[in-house]
Amino acid sequence: MALNGKTAVVTGAAMGIGRSIAELLLQNGAKVVFEIRYSCASHFEVTVIPVVSQAAFQKTVETFGGIDILVNNAGIFNEITWEKTIGINLGGCIRGSYLVIEHMNKLTGGRGGVIINVASMAGIGLLSCCPVYTATKHAVVGFTRAFAAASVASGYGIRMNALCPGFVQTDLFSSIKSKLGQFSNLAGANQELIEKLGPSFFFLFSFFQKYFLVTDETKNGEALLVLPKEKKYATFSASPTD
Numbered sequence: 001m002a003l004n005g006k007t008a009v010v011t012g013a014a015m016g017i018g019r020s021i022a023e024l025l026l027q028n029g030a031k032v033v034f035e036i037r038y039s040c041a042s043h044f045e046v047t048v049i050p051v052v053s054q055a056a057f058q059k060t061v062e063t064f065g066g067i068d069i070l071v072n073n074a075g076i077f078n079e080i081t082w083e084k085t086i087g088i089n090l091g092g093c094i095r096g097s098y099l100v101i102e103h104m105n106k107l108t109g110g111r112g113g114v115i116i117n118v119a120s121m122a123g124i125g126l127l128s129c130c131p132v133y134t135a136t137k138h139a140v141v142g143f144t145r146a147f148a149a150a151s152v153a154s155g156y157g158i159r160m161n162a163l164c165p166g167f168v169q170t171d172l173f174s175s176i177k178s179k180l181g182q183f184s185n186l187a188g189a190n191q192e193l194i195e196k197l198g199p200s201f202f203f204l205f206s207f208f209q210k211y212f213l214v215t216d217e218t219k220n221g222e223a224l225l226v227l228p229k230e231k232k233y234a235t236f237s238a239s240p241t242d
Helices: 016-027 054-064 082-104 131-154 181-197 201-210
Strands: 007-010 031-035 047-049 069-072 113-118 158-165 223-227 230-233
Touching: 007 016, 007 054, 016 031, 016 069, 016 113, 031 054, 054 082, 069 082, 082 113, 082 131, 082 158, 113 131, 131 158, 131 223
Parallel strands: 007 031, 007 069, 031 047, 069 113, 113 158, 158 223
Antiparallel strands: 223 230
């Protein structure tokens, strides 16, 4: 899939990973629509929608003629208000994906497309200091793999992949220590892991360009782990019985 002229919707694009992905898509010729709740990103020369909803997706289709790419990036880290963490990290991912099916599904007149879910290395391994965050990111990876298989079996023409970065230098990253809740006693161990792995920011986006999960049409149901010293696709059993 060439990006030039494609229409992309990016959630949580005000800053951090979402902002960088939006910029990367723009640099490669895509038209970007993003859900935003912060005024700091208003300088983007793209269309802004206030919140992801069916009406917002419909407006995007009416304006640009369709939707080719959805990046489910919005997420939080908070072990204290864990219900909210589940609702945003997992519920938001599922909601966005199911809303966009109507517009991408080839069986109902769509032109197909690709959905990228931003998960985390916690979706591949585990972070003992944050069980709820880890659970949501495991769920995002599981949803990605199952949705991808279901789309192929159903003939929807929609690919779905997960991006699983390590510690990225964002506002979420800088506030981890204050939001560990029940396991704040593990803050020291978490800091040791951060120091061992290092931040992935610059590695993440150079690698995201090289192994672009959007443009490579052979990639479906993949989870790409991106750490400063290790970049690889995660391997899973093909079925629960394998």
